[in-house]
Amino acid sequence: MGSGFVGSTAAYALVMRGVGRQIVLVDLNRPRAEAEANDIFHAVPFANPLDVYAGD
DSSP: BBOOHHHHHHHHHHHHOOOEEHHHHHHHHHHHHHHHHHHHHOOOOOTTTOEEOOOO
């Protein structure tokens, strides 16, 4: 999913709900996608075990 405001919020909600085993944030601006993925990964370390990745 995208790493803009809506995509990153949706990714956070999916992590909190425990949906899936991995989430990939994609953006043409790879550093932004990586930053959003890291924020989500570090914000919810004890919520549900899953991997958060970034790509372009």
